[in-house]
Amino acid sequence: MPRIVFVGCDGDEHAVEVPVGVSAMAGAIRNNVRGIEAECGGSLDCATCHVYVDDRFIARLPEPSDIERDMLACVAADRRETSRLSCQIVLTPELEGLTLHLPEVQS
Numbered sequence: 407m408p409r410i411v412f413v414g415c416d417g418d419e420h421a422v423e424v425p426v427g428v429s430a431m432a433g434a435i436r437n438n439v440r441g442i443e444a445e446c447g448g449s450l451d452c453a454t455c456h457v458y459v460d461d462r463f464i465a466r467l468p469e470p471s472d473i474e475r476d477m478l479a480c481v482a483a484d485r486r487e488t489s490r491l492s493c494q495i496v497l498t499p500e501l502e503g504l505t506l507h508l509p510e511v512q513s
């Protein structure tokens with residue numbers, strides 16, 4: 407089971423194991439990771455699951471869809487080149503150790 411490391415804006419790390427095929431957002435919610443709100447439950451309608459993907463992993467992720475790109479315009483914190491919506495990051499074995507930095511605010 408791949409492990410995801412969520413890094414809070416205060417530097418605190420929270421490592422969780424998430425089954426292949428499950429989204430990083432769902433992994434965070436199931437493991438009570440603070441800093442992911444996911445108000446829409448993963449239907450690409452809220453942008454409150456925003457994360458900054460660590461530079462080491464950004465090239466391993468598929469490109470965001472047009473809808474995800476549109477929703478990234480709605481994030482509450484700074485949008486960066488590494489910004490993604492965690493409900494759209496689906497775990498694969500290749501993402502072992504995926505590191506996601508949490509923004510200061512989600513809404």
Ligand code: FES
Pocket residue numbers: 431443444445446447448449450451452453454455477491492493494
């Ligand atoms: S959970 Fe709402 S857009 Fe990701």
